[in-house]
Amino acid sequence: MTNKYRKIPQVNDVLSYFENENIDASKDLIKYIAISIFDDYRNEIKSNPDFDFEKENVYKKIEETLAKGDYYSFKETINATGVVLHTNLGRALLSKNACQRLVEISSSYSNLEYDLDAGQRGSRYKQVVDIIKHLTGAEDAIIVNNNAAAVFLMLNTLAYNKETIISRGELVEIGDSFRVSEIMERSGTKLIEVGATNRTHLKDYERQINEETKVLMKVHTSNFKVLGFHKEVTAPELKDLARNKDLLVLEDLGSGSIIDLSKYGLSRERTVSQCLKEGIDLVSFSCDKLLGGPQGGIIVGRKDLIDQIKKNQLLRAFRVGKLTLAALEATLFEYLDEDLLMKNNPTLRMISMPLEEIEKKAIKLRDMILKEIPQIDLSLEDASSLVGGGAYPEEELPSKKLSIKTKGDSKNLEEFLRLSPYHIITSVYKDQVHLDLRTIDESDFEKIVQVLKEYYKV
Numbered sequence: 001m002t003n004k005y006r007k008i009p010q011v012n013d014v015l016s017y018f019e020n021e022n023i024d025a026s027k028d029l030i031k032y033i034a035i036s037i038f039d040d041y042r043n044e045i046k047s048n049p050d051f052d053f054e055k056e057n058v059y060k061k062i063e064e065t066l067a068k069g070d071y072y073s074f075k076e077t078i079n080a081t082g083v084v085l086h087t088n089l090g091r092a093l094l095s096k097n098a099c100q101r102l103v104e105i106s107s108s109y110s111n112l113e114y115d116l117d118a119g120q121r122g123s124r125y126k127q128v129v130d131i132i133k134h135l136t137g138a139e140d141a142i143i144v145n146n147n148a149a150a151v152f153l154m155l156n157t158l159a160y161n162k163e164t165i166i167s168r169g170e171l172v173e174i175g176d177s178f179r180v181s182e183i184m185e186r187s188g189t190k191l192i193e194v195g196a197t198n199r200t201h202l203k204d205y206e207r208q209i210n211e212e213t214k215v216l217m218k219v220h221t222s223n224f225k226v227l228g229f230h231k232e233v234t235a236p237e238l239k240d241l242a243r244n245k246d247l248l249v250l251e252d253l254g255s256g257s258i259i260d261l262s263k264y265g266l267s268r269e270r271t272v273s274q275c276l277k278e279g280i281d282l283v284s285f286s287c288d289k290l291l292g293g294p295q296g297g298i299i300v301g302r303k304d305l306i307d308q309i310k311k312n313q314l315l316r317a318f319r320v321g322k323l324t325l326a327a328l329e330a331t332l333f334e335y336l337d338e339d340l341l342m343k344n345n346p347t348l349r350m351i352s353m354p355l356e357e358i359e360k361k362a363i364k365l366r367d368m369i370l371k372e373i374p375q376i377d378l379s380l381e382d383a384s385s386l387v388g389g390g391a392y393p394e395e396e397l398p399s400k401k402l403s404i405k406t407k408g409d410s411k412n413l414e415e416f417l418r419l420s421p422y423h424i425i426t427s428v429y430k431d432q433v434h435l436d437l438r439t440i441d442e443s444d445f446e447k448i449v450q451v452l453k454e455y456y457k458v
């Protein structure tokens with residue numbers, strides 16, 4: 001058993017081996033990769049008693065890794081889960097345009113903080129603001145690193161040492177034990193929770209208002225839906241209450257769409273501009289959820305309030321980089337032509353993909369697999385994919401999946417696909433491995449077939 005560890009070569013052996021191999025990589029890179037591959041082998045030896053190998057395999061693995069340039073820890077994956085905005089898999093995919101702008105802006109000097117007309121220092125917070133105003137009807141806007149930062153900054157700027165009233169029904173936890181309420185508390189505002197989890201009335205807010213109250217806060221209940229005996233206070237009702245009382249109504253819209261997605265088969269949700277029309281003073285939302293852009297958070301609304309946020313010194317800690325701004329601007333410009341947007345923005349394209357198109361893809365992939373691996377137990381089935389990212393919690397999008405029936409080794413197959421060079425992420429149900437076609441691009445079909453062929457040894 002310990003002998004297996006001895007088969008792992010020494011770093012120096014690897015270096016002299018590659019000296020003779022005429023390979024185009026520095027000693028340090030070879031060393032770095034060798035050490036990480038040794039670790040993989042040690043872990044495998046430890047966890048799998050049946051695992052065996054020859055010294056040659058280790059050299060070969062290092063050589064392959066070098067040749068493919070496959071040494072970054074940040075890897076591309078194939079999302080076969082059907083969850084379009086999968087936070088663990090990087091949420092929204094950028095459009096081609098957005099990617100191109102990223103490259104252009106980051107490989108050249110830019111006017112990030114330079115006023116080209118005046119020939120002097122400008123503000124990065126001016127970038128992208130006009131297009132956001134155009135698309136949402138907002139008076140002003142500001143972009144920060146993510147929506148959590150946006151919520152924090154709104155309250156830190158406007159309700160520090162003051163009270164913020166929020167409904168218990170809107171105190172959401174969104175994945176990875178991140179609670180919006182904790183972020184809000186850390187901003188220095190005092191959170192006053194009102195109502196019950198399933199029902200909150202206007203009078204619950206009303207009763208808590210005193211001279212310390214500054215904000216009535218609404219939070220989109222992103223990832224759950226209260227059904228049955230349920231009541232929440234609407235934005236116009238809150239606005240009415242706030243009137244004449246010098247109170248602000250702020251809303252964390254979470255996923256926040258700037259177009260109405262109900263015409264693409266999703267249920268109707270309030271868009272950003274609707275929230276503003278209802279009188280919400282500031283609305284914040286993520287850029288990498290339904291918007292389909294890079295990670296970021298946008299605050300839109302009253303100019304006088306955005307001006308106050310701009311003066312907050314903490315803004316510096318949450319400021320966005322040029323990569324974000326470049327990708328975000330290109331993403332937003334695509335909203336000027338909704339037909340093209342639905343084709344070119346990967347997130348919106350996948351969310352609105354007609355079932356017939358998904359089925360066509362499923363048939364194509366099924367036939368490609370069956371042609372190469374006739375013995376595979378594979379069926380095309382109905383599925384339901386999710387929007388994800390806390391958007392449309394209750395909404396399952398009808399989809400199609402390929403279900404591979406295994407002989408009790410579905411976990412093995414799942415792992416093989418996941419650890420393959422293409423990192424295919426699937427879901428497992430009992431003895432089946434599922435590939436939902438909504439989130440798989442046709443350009444990845446060959447790769448999936450290739451990995452399956454290896455698994456089935458054909």
Ligand SMILES: *Cc1c(COP(=O)(O)O)cnc(C)c1O
Pocket residue numbers: 146147148149172174180219220221222252253254255285286287296297389390
């Ligand atoms: C996703 C979400 C957030 C956090 O947004 P990030 O952009 O991930 O920081 C905050 N609030 C709600 C309601 C959300 O859905």
